[in-house]
Structure formats: structure tokens, C-alpha cells
Amino acid sequence: MLPAVYSFTRDSVALKAPRFPILTLDERQLTPALGFIFDVRWLLPGESIVSILWKFARANGLAGHTLVQLMGADVDPYEGVEPMRDVIDVKRLRRMLCLPVKVLRASLLDAGQRGRHHPTFRYCRQCTARGHHSVTYQMFSENRCPAHDRMLETQCRHCGRETPYILNAILVGSPYRCAWCGTLYGTRFPPVLSTGPTMRKEDRIAIARHFHNRMAGSFCLGGDDRRV
Numbered sequence: 001m002l003p004a005v006y007s008f009t010r011d012s013v014a015l016k017a018p019r020f021p022i023l024t025l026d027e028r029q030l031t032p033a034l035g036f037i038f039d040v041r042w043l044l045p046g047e048s049i050v051s052i053l054w055k056f057a058r059a060n061g062l063a064g065h066t067l068v069q070l071m072g073a074d075v076d077p078y079e080g081v082e083p084m085r086d087v088i089d090v091k092r093l094r095r096m097l098c099l100p101v102k103v104l105r106a107s108l109l110d111a112g113q114r115g116r117h118h119p120t121f122r123y124c125r126q127c128t129a130r131g132h133h134s135v136t137y138q139m140f141s142e143n144r145c146p147a148h149d150r151m152l153e154t155q156c157r158h159c160g161r162e163t164p165y166i167l168n169a170i171l172v173g174s175p176y177r178c179a180w181c182g183t184l185y186g187t188r189f190p191p192v193l194s195t196g197p198t199m200r201k202e203d204r205i206a207i208a209r210h211f212h213n214r215m216a217g218s219f220c221l222g223g224d225d226r227r228v
Contacts, residue, residue: 046211064173080168129186
């Protein structure tokens with residue numbers, strides 16, 4: 001059974017008359033040419049694919065099942081796919097998000113490290129409140145956030161449930177909140193997307209330094225910058 005809250009929620013805003021004509025589109029054929037917006041400056045080094053998709057969905061008003069479908073015609077949005085480099089079509093993802101290959105590859109888990117990834121979504125409450133989730137948080141070898149020194153959590157503090165770390169309509173469609181009860185993971189909803197920093201400078205430096213220190217280590221992240 002699907003959770004009561006999982007994909008179609010957006011920021012609560014008052015309804016207003018649309019400024020532009022309403023177009024009927026085939027969501028499977030969506031491309032940046034139709035007006036998608038995204039800015040790499042919204043991301044920190046090591047941002048996970050889930051965090052990237054949450055920001056993309058928020059900026060463009062897309063539902064979770066739509067985003068997962070865009071990742072591949074053969075992908076069932078409710079079953080989803082593992083966020084692994086050997087599973088995800090990075091070429092397709094790059095065309096959709098218009099992000100550098102290195103950023104996308106670093107956002108995905110390394111298939112060679114299977115068994116070292118946490119199967120459920122892990123988060124830092126303070127990072128989530130600022131719109132950030134790092135791919136390193138999914139590693140069993142990581143226990144604390146490098147910026148806030150908080151223990152990483154897996155359970156919702158309200159209902160106690162965990163969400164599998166799978167790119168499906170449930171996780172992708174529940175930005176910054178529990179997919180089962182809708183409670184925010186952080187202390188507040190992240191601020192509006194902007195090119196300005198949402199974290200203190202020292203926190204951004206700590207996150208970037210930690211990620212880059214681990215890139216060539218056991219995480220095997222971001223080391224391959226081949227053109228796609």
C-alpha cells in the first residue's frame with residue numbers, strides 16, 4: 001500500500017490565475033527546451049541524486065512519478081531503480097538536468113561498493129532543513145554529518161518509519177519529508193532556491209572538504225569524469 005503522503009505535494013501556496021497558457025504535454029518527452037530550469041550553484045559537492053532531483057522537482061513543479069519516468073522509458077516509477085552508476089542512464093540524466101557529468105556521477109553510489117551502502121534514506125536534520133543531502137550519508141562507514149557533527153538518522157521522528165533509498169515515486173516525490181506521514185525531516189522546510197548560500201560558510205567548507213577527501217578513497221566517488 002502506498003503511503004498517504006508520497007508524491008504529489010508541493011509547497012503550500014495560494015491558488016492564483018495562471019500567467020501562461022496551460023499546455024498538455026507528454027511527460028515522457030519533457031526536455032529542457034520546454035522551459036526546465038536548474039542551476040548547478042544550488043548544489044554542494046557530493047550532493048546526492050535524491051537531493052538533486054528534489055531541487056529539480058521544486059524548481060519546475062514536477063511530481064515524483066514524472067521525474068522517475070524521465071530517467072528511463074522502462075522504469076516503473078513506483079518500483080524505481082537503485083541510485084547506482086551502473087543502473088542509471090547518466091546520458092539521459094545529463095540531458096534532463098543539464099548538469100556536468102562529474103556532478104551526476106558523484107551523486108550516484110558505486111556499484112563496486114555494494115553492501116557498504118545503507119538501504120534506507122539517511123539524513124542530517126540540519127542539512128535537510130537547508131535543502132542538502134550528501135551521497136556520503138548513505139555509506140555505512142559514515143555516522144555523523146561533517147558540518148554539524150550530528151548523528152545521521154534513518155527514522156522519522158514522528159512515525160518512526162524508514163524509507164528505502166530507491167529512486168521511486170515515493171522517495172523522489174516526498175522532498176525533505178517522511179514519505180509515510182509527511183513530517184519534515186528537518187526543523188523547517190528548506191528556503192527558496194537561490195544562487196546564494198543556504199548554509200554558513202564554515203559548514204559549506206566542512207561538507208566540501210569531507211567529500212573531496214573521500215573521493216579517492218573507499219567511496220570511489222567522482223573519480224571518472226569521462227564525457228557522456
